[in-house]
Amino acid sequence: MKTIITTVLLMTASILTQAQSKVPVISKEETAVNAGIEKLRVAMIAGDKAGLESVLGKELYxxxxxxxxETREQFIKAISTKKSDFVKIxxxxxxxxxxxxxxxxxxxxxxxxxxxxxxxxxxxxxxxxQIWKKEKGDWKMISRSSFHVPEEDAH
Known part of the structure; x- marks a missing residue:
């Protein structure tokens, strides 16, 4: 009986260890890039010029x-004037x-x-x-390209 209990406990420990090792580890840098992406998303919806300027590199394409x-200046103007108006992203x-x-x-x-x-x-x-570049310790988006995808790919 002790052998069966020990075997079950070892198998459970092994399964839990394997499951934990498959959990992705998110680095400090990945967290910072994701924060930039989120800040960009929020600024695009709000038309927030200052928010856009804070995450866009000077050489943006x-x-x-x-x-x-669009250049950085053209993109910021289109979003902040709501010529390009994102309601939800x-x-x-x-x-x-x-x-x-x-x-x-x-x-x-x-x-x-x-x-x-x-x-x-x-x-x-x-x-x-998107391509993000680390500039003086901050992540800035320097390039963004988009392409149409079928609706089913978005789920």
Whole structure:
């Protein structure tokens, strides 16, 4: 009986150890990049110029799904004046990967959003790839590209 109990306890401990080892560890840097992504999302909805300026690198290239490219200044103006009006933004299937000894972060997600550009409501699904660069200890987005994805990929 003792052998059976010991075996069961060892198997349980082994299973719990394996389950714990599969829990992803989120680094301090990944947490910081994710905080930047969230700050950008909130600033886009609010049209918050200062919030946008705080997370966007000076050399930003913001590429829309139709191929149109905006500079940092053009993007900030479009969002802060509500020419590009995001009413709601959800980000699904996020991932962050670090490159070049942790100085560059590649962030990907699917953006599910309600917009109201020019008074025309739309519901959009876009794949997003962002490049974030560490500048003086802070993470700044320096590039963003988007592409259309089917609605079923956003769930």
């Amino acid at each position: 913001y590429t829309h799904s139709n191929g149109h490219i 959800d980000l699904v299937h996020p991932s962050v990967k670090f490159l070049l000894e942790g100085e560059i972060a590649l962030a990907r997600h699917i953006l599910v959003a309600d917009t109201n550009d020019g008074g025309v409501p739309r519901h959009i699904f876009l794949g997003i790839v």
